[in-house]
Amino acid sequence: MYKGTRIQTLYNLLSIVFTILLIGILLYTVSELPVMGDALHPANNEVAAHYLVHGARETGALNAVTAMILDYRAFDTLGELCVLFVSACSVYILLRVDAGRKEEEVEALDRRYEPWNDAILSKAFLFLVPAVFLFGIYITLTGHLSPGGGFSGGAIIGAGLLLYLNAFGLEKTERFMNRIRYRRLNCGALGFYFLAKGYSFFVGANDIKSVISVSDQGNILSAGLIMPLNVCVAIVVSTTVYAVYLMFRKGGFNI
Amino acid sequence: MNNYIVTNLPEVAAIILFGIGFSNLLLARNLIKKIIGLNIMDTAIYLFLAAKGYVDNAVAPIVPPGAVDPDLYVNPVPSGLVLTGIVVSVSVTAVLLALTVRLYEEFNTLDIDEIVHQLRVKDKEAIR
Numbered sequence: 001m002y003k004g005t006r007i008q009t010l011y012n013l014l015s016i017v018f019t020i021l022l023i024g025i026l027l028y029t030v031s032e033l034p035v036m037g038d039a040l041h042p043a044n045n046e047v048a049a050h051y052l053v054h055g056a057r058e059t060g061a062l063n064a065v066t067a068m069i070l071d072y073r074a075f076d077t078l079g080e081l082c083v084l085f086v087s088a089c090s091v092y093i094l095l096r097v098d099a100g101r102k103e104e105e106v107e108a109l110d111r112r113y114e115p116w117n118d119a120i121l122s123k124a125f126l127f128l129v130p131a132v133f134l135f136g137i138y139i140t141l142t143g144h145l146s147p148g149g150g151f152s153g154g155a156i157i158g159a160g161l162l163l164y165l166n167a168f169g170l171e172k173t174e175r176f177m178n179r180i181r182y183r184r185l186n187c188g189a190l191g192f193y194f195l196a197k198g199y200s201f202f203v204g205a206n207d208i209k210s211v212i213s214v215s216d217q218g219n220i221l222s223a224g225l226i227m228p229l230n231v232c233v234a235i236v237v238s239t240t241v242y243a244v245y246l247m248f249r250k251g252g253f254n255i
Numbered sequence: 256m257n258n259y260i261v262t263n264l265p266e267v268a269a270i271i272l273f274g275i276g277f278s279n280l281l282l283a284r285n286l287i288k289k290i291i292g293l294n295i296m297d298t299a300i301y302l303f304l305a306a307k308g309y310v311d312n313a314v315a316p317i318v319p320p321g322a323v324d325p326d327l328y329v330n331p332v333p334s335g336l337v338l339t340g341i342v343v344s345v346s347v348t349a350v351l352l353a354l355t356v357r358l359y360e361e362f363n364t365l366d367i368d369e370i371v372h373q374l375r376v377k378d379k380e381a382i383r
Contacts, residue, residue, distance in 0.1 A: 015281035023274035030267055031260040037311035039326040044310060048332050049325040056320050064316035064331040069338060076335075080342040087346030094353035147315060151338055244349050248356070 060214035061144035061226050070149075070229045074197045081190060081233065084240045095247045118167075125167035132160035140234040144226045150233025157234060158241025165246070182239050189232040196225055265306035272299035286355045286365045290348060297344040301337045308333030 034041050051064050051072065061067040069077050140153030165173045203210040212224045221227070260267060276299060279292030308330035316328040355365065362370045 019274050019278040026270040030263050030270055033263055035262045036306055037309050039310050043307050044330050048330045051331055052318055052325040052328050056318050062317055064318055065334045068331050069335045080339055083346050087349050090350045091353040094357055
């Protein structure tokens, strides 16, 4: 225990001095950076210009950010999805409780942490939850035409799942979102993403004519692989959000 | 030293936010507050990247077919990097919070000094 001792004071002082030094060094670096907002800024180089000018023709996606993360740099996004999946697995390993806990105890915990028969909550969420789901699906499906995409749409759908869980309880949520379905959805989405993008990169690198064509820009079915990949991303993000919340809800997980 | 510090105000704000998060990481005793400090640092990085990609008088990079002038749109590359950063930060936060739950169950405290103290006492007893 160092609380209130001289070592504690010294540590606090050193921390403050170190932080101020760090801020000073970084501010010095910022003062050497080029002017922000300049169109001739070195960060706005030919890579970004290529994505903006040729992105719509080459990928079919009008949203240049979606074109970048799901076409030009799609394997980076696959890595992100794997990071999400691995983090959900790590949380599961860390929070899994031993088989010692009884079923009734879990049921009692459910009663303590979830509102049961809360009329206002369930009636309000009856109207709110479908709207949230619809909005999330819309953002996911039009990710290549408007701002949004799989990550934001998946986060909204995940939030809708959390609302549903909090309003109606675990038992009702388990009817359409249980462990087996989580595993199937997640592994299916990751597998489809890997296979589709692997095919696309293999075909592109070897100059073979791909069966997936890009035409008719601006329509919802125009962008070739981008819309299915957006759906995959949304599935992984929403199920991960839901699974992580489910595990943290009671500080343990033993279903 | 060029005097660009006035023109790069969002970057200056990002650096100061980074410093606040970093000092929080060093000074806070509570593990949850440490995680909040880490998240403030993440947010500072997003602000820095968004400022890097900004172009004056430009709009979001939703390019209609046939557009040719890239200077009319902000740079899409830093936006993609921010997306990556958000995903990684969410994952790291989830794992850290899970570890914190486990530590609290073991030691019944969130104070890092208290946890170290209890570990030392345990070690001494093990040596005896």
